[in-house]
Amino acid sequence: MPELPEVETTCRGIAPFVVGKTVRKVTVRRHDLRLPIPRNFPQLLTGKRCLGLERRAKYLLLRFAHGHVLGHLGMSGSLRVVSEQEPWRKHEHFALGLAHKRELRYHDPRRFGLWIWTTEPPEHHTLLRKLGPEPLQDHFTAEAFYQGTRKRTRSLKEHLMDPHVVVGVGNIYAAESLFLAGLRPGRRASALTRHGSQVLVQQVKEVLAAAIQQGGTTLRDFAGADGTPGYFAQHLWVYDRAGKPCRRCGTAIRQKVLGQRSSYYCPSCQK
DNA sequence: ATCGCCTCCTGCGCGC
DNA sequence: TGCGCGCAGGAGGCGA
Structure with a gap:
């Protein structure tokens, strides 16, 4: 269960497989996380290139030209990059198909995590707007x-x-x-x-x-x-x-x- | 505004 | 072995 270092580790780990890559396919097995995964996730993302990946607090932000995917791992969420051949594990709820037959899979037994879409600047989103400073930045004094x-x-x-x-x-x-x-x-x-x-x-x-x-x-x-x-x-x-x-x-x-x-x-x- | 409690959900380890 | 219980890395929402 992730705190900031785990989210940062995840972010750094998946970045090479995600940033600059085009989403080939979106598979959602369960929508009912803390907030529902939007029904139109596949239409929104398929064929679109991820332009950037960053962490804000314990949130992950995947930037696309037309908006952002906003993700949170909750208490039990994790992401991993696997071959698309890899059998689905229990509690893997969605996958983003990437280059070289790889997939980014989201696993979350307790389903306290969330993956949503926003077209606002992410820092204006309700979930991010009222957050305090990043602990590792200088303005946390x-x-x-x-x-x-x-x-x-x-x-x-x-x-x-x-x-x-x-x-x-x-x-x-x-x-x-x-x-x-x-x-x-x-x-x-x-x-x-x-x-x-x-x-x-x-x-x-x-x-x-x-x-x-x-x-x-x-x-x-x-x-x-x-x-x-x-x-x-x-x-x-x-x-x-x-x-x-x-x-x-x-x-x-x-x-x-x-x-x-x-x-x-x-x-x-x-x- | 602030506090303190409740909630979402599944799995695991413990004591009986 | 099996059951019931309490607990688990988060955080929004509620009534007081």
């Missing part, structure tokens, strides 16, 4: 993050995971960056200090950059476009380690639910 936490009563972790505050920080990387910043996930956001924000923002950037470099995190079923897993999981400090000894001090890692999501922290290393 400690000062801006600090200001956003003022008077916020929810937990620091929920705040960090809010895509309107900053995009791409999901449950794993929120836990990891809070650990590395030495901050407890359950503290009120408003209790963050300027210095705390400085450290946290720096750690968010470092953790995400490192995860991208490692090809993302594979917990259960994430794999890059060629099916290879990511290697970040072996570096996790706290995520999914409840009861296990802290890798830094040996204290048992604690688990606590915040905003309906499991949160993990070291009660000794994080204040």
Whole structure:
């Protein structure tokens, strides 16, 4: 299940097979994702050349001359490039036929993902309009993050995971960056200090950059476009380690639910 | 505006 | 082995 590094890994992995390539064929087996795949997807895309592929937050944008495909992998979505001969797996919902008898296949057991068409500039689309800054860009600053936490009563972790505050920080990387910043996930956001924000923002950037470099995190079923897993999981400090000894001090890692999501922290290393 | 809870869906691992 | 349960990497939508 993808967070920003997994989406970025996917984006980079499929780009060579997609960008500049003409869509030969569109096959949709199931339309009923979080939002329905448009019925006219095949007519819209067949014979059209993909002019660009980019990631915004955890969304993927395929640019065509007449509009954009806007995709999101949800909790369990993944894309891979396969030979068109390859038998369809369970939960593969659509395929874009590409050059050299290859196909881009979308797999999503839980169907929380979405693939839609938009003719507006994608940044104006309802789903993208209100998103916060990209964490790896310079305008995601400690000062801006600090200001956003003022008077916020929810937990620091929920705040960090809010895509309107900053995009791409999901449950794993929120836990990891809070650990590395030495901050407890359950503290009120408003209790963050300027210095705390400085450290946290720096750690968010470092953790995400490192995860991208490692090809993302594979917990259960994430794999890059060629099916290879990511290697970040072996570096996790706290995520999914409840009861296990802290890798830094040996204290048992604690688990606590915040905003309906499991949160993990070291009660000794994080204040 | 903000918060906190609910929801969508399927699969997996656990305890009995 | 089989069942029921809780939980899973996201995020929009709701009522308060």
